[in-house]
Amino acid sequence: MCGIAGLVDFSRSTDELRVTARQMADTLVHRGPDSSGVWSEHGVGFAHRRLAIIDLTPAGHQPMVSRSGRYVITYNGEIYNFRDLRRRLETEGASFTGHSDTEVLLAAVECWGVCKALDEAVGMFAFGLWDRHERTLMLARDRLGEKPLYWASDGRRLAFASELRALRLVDGLCGAVDADSIMLFLRHNYVPSPRTIFTGVRKLVPGTVLTARFNAGCMVEESAYWSVAGAYAAGAKTPFRGTMQDAVQTLEDLLRNTLRDQMISDVPVGAFLSGGIDSSTIVALMQTESSRPVRTFTIGFEEGAFNEAAAAEEVAKHLGTDHTTMYVTPQDALDVIPKLPSIYDEPFADSSQIPTYLLSALTRRHVTVALSGDGGDELFCGYNRYLWARTVWRVLSLVPHPLRKLVARALRGASPAQLDRFLTPAMKALPGRMRTPHAGERLAKLAASLDVAEPAGVYLRFLSHWDDPREITLGGTEPVTGMSQSISAVGIGAFTRYMMRVDSGNYLPDDIMVKVDRAGMAVSLESRVPLLDHRIFEFSASLPVDYLLHGREGKQVLRHILYRHVPKRLVDRPKTGFGVPLEKWLRGPLCEWASDLLAPSMLQRQGVFKPAVIDRYWREHLSGSRSWHYQLWDILMLTAWMEDGRLRLS
Numbered sequence: 001m002c003g004i005a006g007l008v009d010f011s012r013s014t015d016e017l018r019v020t021a022r023q024m025a026d027t028l029v030h031r032g033p034d035s036s037g038v039w040s041e042h043g044v045g046f047a048h049r050r051l052a053i054i055d056l057t058p059a060g061h062q063p064m065v066s067r068s069g070r071y072v073i074t075y076n077g078e079i080y081n082f083r084d085l086r087r088r089l090e091t092e093g094a095s096f097t098g099h100s101d102t103e104v105l106l107a108a109v110e111c112w113g114v115c116k117a118l119d120e121a122v123g124m125f126a127f128g129l130w131d132r133h134e135r136t137l138m139l140a141r142d143r144l145g146e147k148p149l150y151w152a153s154d155g156r157r158l159a160f161a162s163e164l165r166a167l168r169l170v171d172g173l174c175g176a177v178d179a180d181s182i183m184l185f186l187r188h189n190y191v192p193s194p195r196t197i198f199t200g201v202r203k204l205v206p207g208t209v210l211t212a213r214f215n216a217g218c219m220v221e222e223s224a225y226w227s228v229a230g231a232y233a234a235g236a237k238t239p240f241r242g243t244m245q246d247a248v249q250t251l252e253d254l255l256r257n258t259l260r261d262q263m264i265s266d267v268p269v270g271a272f273l274s275g276g277i278d279s280s281t282i283v284a285l286m287q288t289e290s291s292r293p294v295r296t297f298t299i300g301f302e303e304g305a306f307n308e309a310a311a312a313e314e315v316a317k318h319l320g321t322d323h324t325t326m327y328v329t330p331q332d333a334l335d336v337i338p339k340l341p342s343i344y345d346e347p348f349a350d351s352s353q354i355p356t357y358l359l360s361a362l363t364r365r366h367v368t369v370a371l372s373g374d375g376g377d378e379l380f381c382g383y384n385r386y387l388w389a390r391t392v393w394r395v396l397s398l399v400p401h402p403l404r405k406l407v408a409r410a411l412r413g414a415s416p417a418q419l420d421r422f423l424t425p426a427m428k429a430l431p432g433r434m435r436t437p438h439a440g441e442r443l444a445k446l447a448a449s450l451d452v453a454e455p456a457g458v459y460l461r462f463l464s465h466w467d468d469p470r471e472i473t474l475g476g477t478e479p480v481t482g483m484s485q486s487i488s489a490v491g492i493g494a495f496t497r498y499m500m501r502v503d504s505g506n507y508l509p510d511d512i513m514v515k516v517d518r519a520g521m522a523v524s525l526e527s528r529v530p531l532l533d534h535r536i537f538e539f540s541a542s543l544p545v546d547y548l549l550h551g552r553e554g555k556q557v558l559r560h561i562l563y564r565h566v567p568k569r570l571v572d573r574p575k576t577g578f579g580v581p582l583e584k585w586l587r588g589p590l591c592e593w594a595s596d597l598l599a600p601s602m603l604q605r606q607g608v609f610k611p612a613v614i615d616r617y618w619r620e621h622l623s624g625s626r627s628w629h630y631q632l633w634d635i636l637m638l639t640a641w642m643e644d645g646r647l648r649l650s
Contacts, residue, residue, distance in 0.1 A: 002062070003028025003049035003521075004074040004149075005166045006128045008137050008214060009157035010043035017045030024159075024166040025049050031076070031162060031521045039063035039072055043214070044130050044137075046074040051524055053078065053369060056266050059098025066106040067095070070133050073109075075102050076162055077125030077147045078528070080261035085120060114138055114209065118225050122261070122533060126204070128160050137212040143226040143534045144375075145193070145206030145509025148517060152201045153220055158212050160204075163345045167201055175199030177649050179476030182347075182608060182638065186469040189349040189634050190511045192481055197346050206509050226534065228505040232497065235541030247547050248560040251539060252285070255561070258533040259285055262371060270295035270367035272359060273323070275311030277382070277555050277562060277571060278373030282530055284319055284565035286371065293322040297363045297370070299355055300327045301581065314570050326362045328355060330589035333580060337593065340637065341644035343522045349465075349637040350511050351582045351630070357519040364525040374512050375531035378504045379540040380555040381548035385462045386499050390492050393455045401453060455495050459502065460484055465631050472613050472635070475649070482506065493545045504537070583629040587622055594618075594632070597639045606642050607649040609635060 005024035007017060018040040025036060025047035032049025039046045048062035063074045079085070082101035085108055090096075094107040101123075108117035109129065124146035129138040139160055141149045151160040152173040159170045168174045178199045181191050193203040204210055207226035213219045224230075240247060263269055263286065271286055273279050273296040286294045296316050300309025309325050316323035333354050340353060363370045377383045396404060452458050460483055461467060469478060478484075483502055490498065513529075520527040530536075540548075543557065550556050562571060586594055596602070598618050600611035614635060620626040642648070 002051055002076045003031030003162045003166075004047070004076045004126065004128060005159075005161040006044070006046040006074055006130075006137075007157065007159045007170060008044050008130075008212065008218070009159075010214065011157070012043075014040050014042055014045075017043070020170065021045035021047035024161055024169050027165045027169065028162055030524060033524050035061065037062050039065070039074075041132075043135075044072075046072060046128060046130065048074045051368070051526060053265055053267055053526055054082075055098050055100035057098060060100035060102060062102060064102050064106060066110050068110055070131065071106055071109055072130045072132065073102065073106055073127055075105065075125065075127040077123055077127075077142065078262075078526075079105055079121050079123040079125065080258070080264070080533075081120075081122040083264075114140070115225060118209065122535070124529070124532070126162065135214050137214070139204055139210040139212075140225075141204045141206050141208055143207045144228075144504070144532045144537065145513050146517065146529055146532060148514070149204040150196065150201055151204060151210065153212065153218050154200070155217050158218050158220070164196060164198065164201065165345050168198075174201055177642070177647055179473075179608075179649060180479050182473065182649075183469045183476045183478035184481065185347050185349070185638060186466040186473070186634055187464045187478065188483075188507075188511075189465050189630075189637075190514065191346060192483070192506055192510050195479070203510075206505075228501055228537075231534070231538045231541045232501050234538065235543075238542065239544065240539070240542040240547075244547055244557070244560070247543055247557050251536070251557055252561045252564075254533070254536050254539060255281070255285055255530065256289065258530045258536065259289055259371075262528045262530050263289060265369050267368035268295070268366070269369040269371070270297060270363060271321075271371040272296075272363065272373070273298050273312045273316060273321070274308045274373070275313075275315050275571065276308065276373065277558055278376030278531065279312075280315050280373070280566055280571050281376075281558055281562045282371055282373045283315070283321060284562060287319045287321060288565070293320055295367055296321040296323045297359060297366070298323070298325050299359050299362060300325060302327065302329070311570070311573065315566055318566055318570060324362065324366065326358070328358055328580075330585055332358060333585065334589060334593070337590070337640075339522070341641040344514070344518050344641075347638045347641045348511075348514060348518075349634040350515050351580055351633050353515050353519065354580050356515050357522060360519045360525050360527070361523045364520075364523040368524075369526045369528060370520070371528045371530055372516060373531065374516055374529050375508065376555060376558060378500060378508045378512075379531055379537060380558045381496060381500060381545070382554045383503070385459075386496055386549065386554065387552055389455075389459050389462050389499060390496060393458050393495060394492060396452075396458065455490060456498070459495075459499050463502075463507070465634050472609055472617075474607060474610060496545050496549065582633060583621075583627050586629050586632065587624070591622070594636055597636050597643070598632075602639065602643070605648065606639060608638065608642070 007020055018038055022038045028049045032051045034052045035050045037048045046063040063072055065072050079101040082104040086104045089107050089111055092111055096103055124142045126141045126147040126149035148162055150164055150167055152167055159167055159173055161167050175198050181195050181197050185191050191197050193205050196203055208222055208224050211221045271283050273283050283296055298309050298312040300307045336354050336357055483506055516527050547557050598614055603609045603611040617628045621628040
């Protein structure tokens with residue numbers, strides 16, 4: 001795990017490029033504290049910050065030049081099947097001086113070309129590759145977006161880096177804050193790829209290769225070597241035909257093979273453990289593959305609704321792991337919050353960023369690599385919103401659209417607290433497993449979906465923090481994305497697949513993986529995500545929906561694996577997510593901090609929001625008449641990020 005940066009600019013001297021590349025990489029020292037490297041020649045400068053995981057010797061040093069001298073690479077990530085690839089390459093005449101995966105990747109490029117090397121590689125990665133013969137730069141990113149890669153070009157030169165902060169050092173490439181991207185951020189709590197918060201800067205889309213040719217200027221082409229949509233299309237064409245037990249065994253075999261590769265490291269390895277289905281499955285299988293207790297880590301909260309520590313401890317005790325728990329206080333959160341704009345480097349408002357950072361910091365005190373259970377919700381239909389959106393659309397499709405609009409108007413007139421009081425008697429009458437926490441909030445969310453005309457619109461409302469960002473902003477136009485495009489009427493099974501596909505292509509790389517990568521890298525911890533091995537993704541895309549979601553319970557095939565190793569009573573409980581008591585904290589220990597950022601003078605100076613409208617939402621939240629904590633967190637994170645960078649909207 002490392003930080004990479006590079007610049008191709010034939011108007012600069014080699015020394016100038018070397019200095020700039022080094023300066024860019026120095027902003028990424030948290031991603032690679034162990035060593036640094038710079039390489040330059042006429043027109044090109046590459047730099048690297050290294051967190052040494054595989055081959056701790058100088059033979060793994062980067063930037064690295066291929067054996068023939070043709071290619072130069074600066075690379076971030078891990079190729080988990082590098083040992084198998086090395087054996088194959090040796091039979092084709094390749095030789096090696098060290099045992100790093102970087103050297104194997106370079107040899108694969110020399111023997112097979114970039115496209116085949118990417119097809120054969122299993123792992124998480126982002127890299128810049130310079131072809132000295134063709135004067136061509138190639139940028140590539142892993143299939144599901146575990147590792148980040150940003151780039152910018154003005155048609156004459158091109159720069160790239162692991163994080164935005166490095167690109168901002170190159171004069172003239174990073175534009176102003178983009179009002180349109182702010183609109184997308186307010187809807188989704190992140191800026192969707194390929195956009196960034198700055199004009200002129202792009203994220204490389206997962207599973208994509210960018211080729212930049214430098215002849216008369218810089219000509220850029222992007223092409224996909226793998227895609228979520230393609231995996232789903234292949235799964236539909238050749239669906240899994242076995243029984244549920246066949247699926248369970250196949251998935252367990254895939255997971256075991258993946259874990260054997262991902263547990264390889266020359267530094268200590270551990271795992272995050274929440275006690276939920278995903279992380280418990282990963283840890284259970286890790287323990288069966290390990291001859292010693294696996295190091296596991298969790299954090300807890302005093303607030304019971306957010307505390308998973310007790311459940312994690314029970315799972316850890318059953319599996320026999322070496323477990324560490326830390327309880328988080330509001331003061332811990334207060335201490336983290338000032339760091340968030342710098343950690344995430346771009347506006348980012350998934351509030352679970354706080355516990356993710358704290359968990360990463362705890363884990364880094366003991367190990368350098370941690371495996372997580374992220375991806376299980378997207379791959380195996382684990383989000384509650386899948387069930388809710390299916391149910392909502394099934395009901396809505398039976399009711400004429402004009403009538404739905406009237407009901408939506410009536411529901412919007414009531415606060416979530418009022419709806420909660422109205423629904424409480426009905427909730428109490430239901431069996432325990434059917435009771436829905438925060439029913440008033442969910443019904444208020446439902447009200448926002450009643451007036452849409454087709455299923456994709458329902459799901460977009462479920463994904464939205466602000467249904468109409470124009471209500472609170474002073475400018476900007478929300479761009480159309482793959483999440484906002486209409487789809488034709490579909491059956492419930494196809495609608496479920498649609499939601500999973502949307503999340504896997506957007507929410508997973510741009511929210512979940514950003515959260516995990518930046519939190520881990522802020523403390524120099526490498527995080528690995530076994531469920532995002534692309535072979536596991538492709539297998540999940542081929543499974544029948546009822547192998548994933550049965551009744552009100554998702555992740556069926558994953559649950560059946562876990563039940564082989566952990567008693568059901570330890571893991572069968574309502575899904576809580578990995579959040580913080582944000583609603584309560586904003587009315588309590590975070591109130592003063594939030595009030596300062598939401599002050600009219602602050603908002604007027606930054607020029608993004610309508611101060612009077614924001615003040616109304618804030619007062620409603622403080623009074624307890626409405627709960628706007630998620631929406632307000634978006635505003636707070638954007639405002640804090642702009643203030644940290646002394647930025648204004650032009």
